[in-house]
Amino acid sequence: MLSDLKIALVYGGKSSEREISIKSGNAVKEALKRLNLKFEVFDPVDSIDFVNRLIEYKPDLVFNVLHGKYGEDGSIQGLFEILGYRYTGSPVKASAIAMDKVLSKEIAQITGIPTPDWIVVENIKETEKWNVFPAVVKPNEEGSSIGVEIVNGREELCKAVENASKLNRQVIIEEFINGREITIGILNGRPLEPIEIVVEDGFYDFENKYISGKTEYIVSPYLVQEEREKLESYSLKIYNKIGCKGAARIDFILKDGTPYFLEINTIPGMTDHSLLPKAAKAVGIDFDNLVLEIIRGALDG
Structure with missing residues (x-):
């Protein structure tokens, strides 16, 4: 029974994405409250205190919403493995590979997925x-x-x-490939709806992701069937080849019918600006059920 689970919700951390992680974590926290699930919040900004509290709590599952270094690169996943805790997201090796853009591009290339030179x-x-x-x-x-x-x-x-x-x-x-920016979310091995990112001014940098409010997100954009099939196929190929689990998001530039792989994110954002919740909603999965699906995916693994 999910209602019996003790969940450790982990967010914050020490990376340059700390503030985004806190926003994502707060959104997940509110969902866990609405779902009436048992949880406590943990922030590994103080490593020793974090580990001591976590061991004392003895969670049945860690819900990891740490973005960036130490949270998305296999580091903390290794800690969870050592402590014997189940956790959401990809395992150690897949997390480390996906965080390394060069290595993930090399894997894409070997797998036959186009990527910019x-x-x-x-x-x-x-x-x-x-x-x-x-x-x-x-x-x-x-x-x-x-x-x-x-x-x-x-x-x-x-x-x-x-x-x-x-x-x-x-x-x-x-x-630099001047094309359409398309992202594909994957949830427990299932591709979600594509989203096209249209930036009014400049490109999809930190400012346009989180601050400006001038970026348009087109859910289920117009794609010819072959383009959509390639995007989904390439997304699943790289997800499976790297060994990802749970939720992930894969970014592409689409030009002249060819999707060019940019990178894969193994802990996608869960903020109100985030793309994974938008993609899930488009296939009938609201935010609370997205959180549930992420939990179930971790437990099933």
Whole structure:
């Protein structure tokens, strides 16, 4: 019986996505209240206190809503494994692979899924290897579009790499593909409705994700059948190849009928701006039932 479960709801953390994690966590907390499920909230910002409280609580399940480093990269999943706790989301190895954009792009490429051309650099001197503009610069292991810039020339490229390298040792310089941004949510191995992201000004950066209010989300956008089939097929392929579980979200650029894989998120946002709840709602799963499905997926695994 779900009503007998002791759930540890974990959010906050130490990453650059802490504030987004708190928003997601608060939304899940309200859902758990409405569902009359037993839970306590845990924030691993103080690691020792967090572990001690968690061990004392002895949860039957950890509901993980930690975004970014330490929460989405396999680190905390390893802790849950050591302590013997079941938890929501992907296992250790899949979480670590998905957080590594380079590694997930390499897996996509090996699996036959198109992805924009890219190189990895660790200093400004290495930018000499790249001569195609515009280009996208991004830290290898950050989420929520933190540190992502679109650049149009050598000077901008060097500055963007310098900025991104403050967040991550490895920086990706990626081919900019001017197409439609489409995201596919997956819930327990089932693709949800596609969502197209249309940005009024600029691109889908942190500002346009969470602050500006000027981004349009088109649920079930117009797609020809072949495009939709490719998006769903590629999403499931990368989800399964990496070894993901539970909820995930896969981002693509669609151009001339070809979806180009960008990245996979193994703990998608659960805020009022978030795409996974929108995609779930489009197939008849409201927010509370989405939370229930995530819990059931973790228990079934």
